[in-house]
Amino acid sequence: MSTEDKENQSFEPHENTVKTPLKQSATSNLFLAEIQPAASCHLTTPPKPNEISSGDPWTPTANLKMLISAASPEIRSREQGKKLLDSRSEILEEHLSGDEYEKSQPSRKEKSLGLLCHKFLARYPSYPNLSKNNEICLDEVADELNVERRRIYDIMNVLESLHMVSRLAKNRYVWHGRHNLKRTLQILKKVAEENKYMQQIQLIKKRECGEEPARDNQRIDLMVKRDIPSNHMDISFVELPGMEFRGASVNSRKDKSLRVMSQKFVMLFLISIPQVVSLDIAAKILIGEDHVENLNKNKFKTKIRRLYDIANVLSSLELIEKVHVKEKKGRKPAFKWTGPDAFSDVHDTPSVLTPTTIAPAHLVEQKSSKEHCSKNLFPSRCKQGFTRHPSLIKLAKTTQSDCRKIRSAPSSPIRNNTGQIPSSFPSKMAQLAAICKQQLDEQSREFKKTKLKLVSSPLPCSLALPPESCLKSETFLLPSCVEFLPLTHSSASPPILPHIHSNVSYAVYVHPSQMQLATACNPSFMMQPVSCANVVGIKYPAETSSKPALGKMLTKGSDISLGESDTLAKDEGIRVAKKQEVSKDDCIPEKFLKRCQVVPADSPIKKSKSEEVTLQDMLQTWIPSSYLIPLSQCTQLGNETADSNKGKSEMCLAEKKSYSSPADGGIPVTSDFKAVNFPAFHITPLNLTLPPSSVSTVPVVNHTVPDSEAHSNLMQAPSSSVLNFTLHHMGQIPTIRQMSSDPGLGSAHIHQGEECVSSLPRNVDLKEGKASLNVLLEHGHELNGKPVLTVLSQQTTAPITSRISQEGNENVFYIPSKPAPVPSSSSSAPESNVDGISQGTLLDLQRELDASTD
DNA sequence: CTATCCCGCCAAGGC
């Protein structure tokens, strides 16, 4: 805590604050001093004057402390800090009379857990940038807030119960903010319902208010146990799917009762109507679940104490607020839920709980997560701790390994990115500061949303939205910002596809790995990377030419299954121009193989033909990390699209969507969309000098990749591809027409199964390109006369060398392969391959295709 | 007086 912290706070003039009435100022200053020891000395006062002052005889404890301090430098430094305060205390004591001194002590309130939590929360944004380092070092926090670590643990446990933080390692947590909150609440509510908490509450209320007011707690306990399904007892910590394993290895304690208690407490609110829970009822319910046969007053008292602790934190989170309920006996302390509403049925809220664009295999994994969750919730009567599903241990290790990798990357603490409240505030001011801080965060987020809209980068609309509302969305999304950064890096991203408009041509960006994966997993779906651009032609089945469902496919949400895609592949004859010749063993990640196993190609799940299998389904299934790039109307995007999508994107943003990465090994992850403008350097591979305005019109949402970290994020590559692709299309990049071939890329482009080539290309050397483009053309024909798919990928570093040509009436287009790249270049500069398609090429292609469809 | 909850002891368990 230093001056820099003050500087980035809007509460800078805290000096004035301490000029409050004298009596208050004493405490205030002390309070200030307590959390800001570096502050001017005249304001500082010791928090613990009675402790170990130099003249006092040493108590055994003090002696021990000294010994410990001597042994551990860290502790020593901590103790020195304390001593400093203590010495200040002495000094102050000398100058103040006993009475004054007592008054100078920070009041109990100023040391409350709630206030501490406020201060803690003020340090972090409610909705942090998930791609940044959001680590929390407990030592630092404790130091800066000038509290014992013990108190921080209390806060962390409650926050952890809401998945606002997760344990990363010893002494380290990750701040998630409220990104997970709604989802957590939904899960908790569902668990509460399954757990019949409502009945328990009613039962206890009946006991209290009814004919047996004097029932002893034991009797109630027995009643509850008898009336409530037995399997609810000993609910373990409710994990959030996708977060099960975070730091699991360091979650040594199996009985983190505060976390569990906190969750249960929250559950009570979520299922209560009205959402008011009195402490004693909560305590009784919580005790009841703990098999406390020998329930006694002390147990109850202790429970109440803990509930106060939890309630304080929840109050700081503004999830509950203190109220009093009046009863016969008088008024009882209670709390009212003021947090967001949670819809209990997770199935009904796919946009939140269920990935909207998940691949089929992921559904299976998600189910596993749910099972895992319920396993923890209902651990078959034996007390079960924080356990890991055995089948996912390996994945967890991978994830953690990735976590470590990420953590090892240069990063700085986020401490200052939101500013801190100057600690030198009276409690009310500090609370106000915390609250204002949160509001500012909110405003900041709103501002980002607005900005996002202005750059015409609409987000994918919620599945809950009527598809029509998104039909005009000319945007596509880059990989979603996986909520948990390590996962983001470690796994393929979920496919975030735009709402496909049948009248719009699309290109599909496929991540190189996905290219291989898709072909490996389903041979019937072949893609051909066309050289530098890795343009892959996908033949869309003719049977689906009447695709009314293109726009509504998103409504299927999580129902998208392999079966659909498989049906599509088999029944409707997906064919691909070429199959990339790749050794599966070489390039198929284990995860994906797993997926393939989980969902065999012959999946019996089939959909009736009446139910349209859509292009998007197909993509989601086989190219989970693909992105649709609308080819048409790009030039109109600037205004119309932005306007038409303004509201939609807002709506989309309003709800925190969670998507699961289909390729992350089954660990569902959530994502949060954020608009990030293309950093200028994304364009650099082309050596373009684009005015910001040009970039701003690019209807691209590139989230998760902060500019500063783009270099380390795999997902940034698509950005450049996409951007340049769009720029090509928009004609902002001069056309380069070249013929080339691409023997490189380590993958041979074997032209096979090409049934649709109706004419030979002018340049025989470019059969590969021809095949690919031929398919492309077919796409156009079959989707309302528009070309639909061009699959872009990026694996090369060679410059743009492609060309499109038209082959008479057949409209056979070429995107020839590029010249053989330098073998070693394939891994050097992924962005430079952006140039895969010549600038005017796509534009030309579009024009020609448009013309051909007339 | 009750309500509230700070405080820190001390044990569990990991390294």
Add this chain to the structure above:
DNA sequence: GCCTTGGCGGGATAG
């Protein structure tokens, strides 16, 4: 054995 973590309850303070 040290350290982190957190259960726990005494007892102080607020109302």
